[in-house]
Amino acid sequence: MEVLIHYQSVDIYRQENLVLKNVEMELRKGEFLYIIGKVGSGKSSLLKSMYADIPIGSGVGRVLGYDVKHIKNKQIPFLRRKLGIVFQDFQLLTDRSVNENLAFVLKATGWKKKVEIDTRIHEVLVQVGMERKGYKMPHELSGGEQQRIVIARALLNNPEIILADEPTGNLDPQTADQIVKLLKGISETGTAVIMATHNLKFLKEYPARVLCCKDEKLEPMELIHDLLV
Amino acid sequence: MGRKQTQTTASFFNAKLTSTISTSLVLFLLGLTTLLILVTQDLSAYVKENIGFSIIISDNVKEAEIQKMTKQLEKAPYVKEIQHISKEQALEELKEELGEDPEAFLGFNPLLASVEIKLKSEYANNDSIAIIEKSLKKNSDIRDILYRKDLIQAVNDNVRRISIIFIILASVLMIISFALISNTIRLTVYSKRFTIYTMKLVGAKDSFIRSPFIWGNIGSGIIAAIFANAMLAALLYGINNEVDGVIQLISPDVMIATGVVVLVAGILLTGISAYFAVNKYLNMKYNKLFLV
Numbered sequence: 001m002e003v004l005i006h007y008q009s010v011d012i013y014r015q016e017n018l019v020l021k022n023v024e025m026e027l028r029k030g031e032f033l034y035i036i037g038k039v040g041s042g043k044s045s046l047l048k049s050m051y052a053d054i055p056i057g058s059g060v061g062r063v064l065g066y067d068v069k070h071i072k073n074k075q076i077p078f079l080r081r082k083l084g085i086v087f088q089d090f091q092l093l094t095d096r097s098v099n100e101n102l103a104f105v106l107k108a109t110g111w112k113k114k115v116e117i118d119t120r121i122h123e124v125l126v127q128v129g130m131e132r133k134g135y136k137m138p139h140e141l142s143g144g145e146q147q148r149i150v151i152a153r154a155l156l157n158n159p160e161i162i163l164a165d166e167p168t169g170n171l172d173p174q175t176a177d178q179i180v181k182l183l184k185g186i187s188e189t190g191t192a193v194i195m196a197t198h199n200l201k202f203l204k205e206y207p208a209r210v211l212c213c214k215d216e217k218l219e220p221m222e223l224i225h226d227l228l229v
Numbered sequence: 230m231g232r233k234q235t236q237t238t239a240s241f242f243n244a245k246l247t248s249t250i251s252t253s254l255v256l257f258l259l260g261l262t263t264l265l266i267l268v269t270q271d272l273s274a275y276v277k278e279n280i281g282f283s284i285i286i287s288d289n290v291k292e293a294e295i296q297k298m299t300k301q302l303e304k305a306p307y308v309k310e311i312q313h314i315s316k317e318q319a320l321e322e323l324k325e326e327l328g329e330d331p332e333a334f335l336g337f338n339p340l341l342a343s344v345e346i347k348l349k350s351e352y353a354n355n356d357s358i359a360i361i362e363k364s365l366k367k368n369s370d371i372r373d374i375l376y377r378k379d380l381i382q383a384v385n386d387n388v389r390r391i392s393i394i395f396i397i398l399a400s401v402l403m404i405i406s407f408a409l410i411s412n413t414i415r416l417t418v419y420s421k422r423f424t425i426y427t428m429k430l431v432g433a434k435d436s437f438i439r440s441p442f443i444w445g446n447i448g449s450g451i452i453a454a455i456f457a458n459a460m461l462a463a464l465l466y467g468i469n470n471e472v473d474g475v476i477q478l479i480s481p482d483v484m485i486a487t488g489v490v491v492l493v494a495g496i497l498l499t500g501i502s503a504y505f506a507v508n509k510y511l512n513m514k515y516n517k518l519f520l521v
Contacts, residue, residue, distance in 0.1 A: 015516075053430070053515065080432035091427045108433035153431065 001028040004161055004192055005050060010059035012045050019045045021216045023059070027161065027194060032187040034203060035196040036221070037213030043196035044088075046218065047165045050194075051083055052076045064160060081109050084154025084191075086183075088166035090146045092138040098125075098149050099134040105156050124152040128182060144175035151182060155191075162186060164195040168202075180206055245449060248413045252499065253453035253460070255406040260461045260491040262402050266395045267483040273388040277353035278309050280384065282362075282376035284344040290370045292342070298370065299344055307361060310347035316340055341372065354385050406494070411502035414446055418506040422518050425510045435511050443503045450499030454492040461487065 005027035012020040019042035027033055035043050048054045050063050052071050061068040066079045093101050102121045111117050125131040128148040138146055147167055154162050164183055168176035176199065184206045187193040195202075203210060210221040284302075286295055292315060299313045314322075319340040324330050332338050352361070355378055362374045418425075421442075428438045465484075469476040510518070 051430070077429070077432045077434045080430065083432075085430060087430075091430055093424050093427055095421070095424060104428070104433070105431045108428070108431065108437050157432075 001030070003028055004064055005194075006060070006062045008060040010049070010061050011057035012042060012049050012054070013057050014045055014054065018057075018216060020213065020218055023218045025211060025218060027192055029160070029192055030187060030190045031192045032184060032206075032208040033192070033194045034208055034210045035194060035213065035218075036198060036200065036203070036210060037196075038198065041213035042216070042218075043198075043213050044165050046213070047163050047194065047196055050163055051080055051085055077108075081157055082159055082161070084151075084157070084159035084162040086147070086150050086154050086162060086164035086167045088169040090138070090143075090150050092146060092149060092153075094138055097135055097137055098130070098141070101138070101149065102134075102153055102156060105153055109157055120156060124155045125149075127155060128152045142175075143170045144172070144179070147171060147175075147179055148182070151179070151186075155186070159191060162191055162193045164193060166196055166198070168197065168199060177202075177205070184208075245417075248417055249449040249453050249456070251413050252410050252450060252495065253456035255409050256454055256457035256491050256495050257460045259402055259406050259494055260457050260487050261464075262395070262399045263490045264461065264479070264483065264487045266392075266399060267486060268479055269391055269395055271480060271483060272478070273392070274350040276384055277350040277388070278347060280353040280381055281310075281345060281347040282358060282374055284346065284365060284371055285373040285375060286342040286344065287370055287372040288341055290342070294370065295342055295344070298368075302344065302346065307348055307352035307357065308346055309349045312345040314343050314345060316342045319343065353381065355381050407498055407502070410498045411506065414499060414502040415506040415509075417446075418442060418503065418510065419521070422510040422513070422521070425507065426513075426515060426518060429511070435508075438511065439504065439507045442507045443500055446499040446503035447496055450495040451492070453499075454495030457491050457495070458488050461491070 003026055005025065007023045007025045010020075010023040011018060012023065023046065035046060037043050045054060049056050049061065049068060052066075052068050056069050059069070063079065064082045066075065068079075071079065092098075093104060096104070099121055102124065103117055106117045106120060111120070121134065122131060125134055128151050130145060130148050130152060133141060133145060133149075138149070141149065147170070151162075151164075151167070154164075162183065167183065168179050171179060180195070180202050183193050183195060187208075211218050212221045286298075295313060295315070299311060302308060303311050316338050319342070320332065320338050323340065348358070352358070358376055358381065362376075365371055365374060425438055429435075465476060465479065513521070
């Protein structure tokens, strides 16, 4: 299986503070990976380092062929186009409708033809079950609906990896469950998904590989069942 | 939902309108200064072109030769207007002034023929006249060259002083207008700083994020410039109604130039301001967006 993300003895800092030390990890094509840990344990920082929002301190970090340690500002947009990012706080463009939000991403990534743009927007909205809400403004949608739109946005350019940072953090249990199910379904179509969460319930319902952030370290967890009992 | 939609569009329209109005007021002031500077330049050229000197021709020179000399001088680069005054004409003028004929009791015409020269504005200063004088004096037919050194000096000094004041005024106004316009635009961009950050997160290139801001602001810059020009036109019309003939002081060239200056300033000031305002937030780290 193709390796999409490769981190080797990576240190991750927020400002001057070391949050994760000596991170070793790999993500392969089509894999679903949980990153768990307490609030402030570095889950978000790890994901942010993958889409070059924060720099990595030392070590080797490769994401989809980009060296995230030495990546130039000009290359960052191109890395992000290959990733689908799902944010805990949605990060929708609040000044325009759902359709325009999605159209912005497509236009920003070089789509020109209106018919193709409309078709693709419809496809992803169907995928997340929101095909009838395209005309709404983000603030008119519920949290769960907004999160679905964010997932739809992440899917637009058929990314190889979806990075989901606490995608269920703001949602009620039922909606959260639907979102994880959606992400799990996406991973089964060949897109790798990394999901950061502190909700251990999902690990049992949708089992997959788990990495745990604890005491500035990222470690594999084999004994999920022990944890959940 | 429909109601909400109208509300957001309305407030956006208001924000845009407010910034367009402040831009147009600044451009109006800028246009007014431009107009003043250009009119002053026209006036100073007009005043200077009334400056001239007289060439007094020696008594023994024949009329035909004077005419030949006049023809030659007409081609000189510094001549705006040239007029040959013969002995007889000079006498006629003096007669009118004095009310009696000096020839009657003197028995001869005591006056000398002369050539009056009006200078082009760029030659209407003492230094140039001194050089012209030197070259003309080589001609033995010319007896003397008369001009009012002190007057020419005074005109030149005043024109220079006024120009300097206006240039300083214009530069200060330019700086103020740039500051005001860029602050207005920075405020509108500031309100979109999180949008800009989100756009970056979804993989938009800096230039792609920047361009709608720049074009949108240039658009309002053009509208503001049209407003400003309309206000200038209304002002001139109003003044002309009060004080007749003011409009004649302002040539069509000056009016067109002012309009163009206002339009170009509107486009450049808004475009450049938007470029820098967006760049500021494009290069900003997420954490800092909350602190600015």
